[in-house]
Amino acid sequence: MCALLLLLQLYLYRYLVAENLMLRHQLLVYKRSIQKPRIKQLDRILWVILTGILPADLWKNALAFVKPATVIKWHREAYGFFWKWISRRKNPGRPAIRRMLRDEIRRIAEENPTWGPERILGELQMAGYRLHINTVRKYMPKRTKTPGGNWKNFLDLHASQIAAMDFFVVPMWNFTPLYVFFIIHHATREILHVNVTAHPGMDWVRQNLKEAFPAGKAIPKYIVHDNDPVFVHSRLFMGNVLSITPLRTAPHSPWQNCFAERFVGTIRRELTAHVIPLSENHLRKLVKEYVRYYNEDRTHSSIGRDSPVGRQRSERPPDRPLIAIPRVRGLHHRYFPVKKAA
Secondary structure (H helix, E strand, O other), X not given: OHHHHHHHHHHHOHHHHHHHHHHHHHHHHHHHHOOOOOOOHHHHHHHHHHHHHOOHHHHHHHOXXXXXXXXXXXXXXXXXXXXXXXXXXXXXXXXXXXHHHHHHHHHHHHHOOOOOHHHHHHHHHHOOOOOOHHHHHHHOOOOOOOOOOOHHHHHHHHHHHEEEEEEEEEEOOOOOEEEEEEEEEOOOOOEEEEEEEOOXXXXXXXXXXXXXXXXOOOOOOEEEEOOOHHHHOOHHHHHHOOOOEEEEOOOOOHHHHHHHHHHHHHHHHHOHHHOOOOOHHHHHHHHHHHHHHHHHOOXXXXXXXXXXXXXXXXXXXXXXXXXXXXXXXXXXXXXXOOOOOO
């Protein structure tokens, strides 16, 4: 009876069985001819779906391209991607802060290289911001070196204790070189001493140093100079007699004595480029007159547009034309507001 039912079922589904047999035979022939077929991602997804529909024995026997263990591996990977997708957050992390606040964090960190996130957070909280310290750490600029400020901050902190000295040459009418010696204070840009000679020697330099820093006068702790022999051989004198520590610049490095070099350029443009000295005494008078104008009248952008010794600022603009007072034989001027009559 069972055999008859089986034969009847085969007869009724003979076309499907034959078609299935033909397909399986073609797959076996294809498997023998091609060692490793190329499988796309859609093929993997289809087989993973079919494994959930067909019984295990059926789909394992129906596989011809891959092994059952490979399909199981794909199923596990698809399961992991599925849970990762449904568990994702639409807006991960903390809400983004405003661009202005991010710029403030970076600006404070750059202006204060020794500050850490705690200090920056404290300042921002004092200003009314409510932040977490990790937010400050996130937007702080990366620091590649140990916080220690820069050369500008270092010089600003020590400028009151530093002076610089140098020579520059001015040719006389008969081409005799005259040497102008000067000492400039770093903090105020004041010219502490100036003199002119045709024969600069160690004795002459030492005498001028004594005149520049007499007993009882406040003297700087350090003085910067270049590699001129008269300076090099006077280092012991400066240290032992004047109690000043000399700082010698590196060879061929005028930028290390930048304050002195800047004054040399200024006095050349504003004085010596306009005159031909007739004698040593003539140049000395002109230079000292210019230094008086430089210290008392000339404004400097690096010290808040004030003069080295300080000038009185008017609280209100004048309602009358300014009065011009000539300086340095009329080469420069100083301007005063007209005082109202009582």
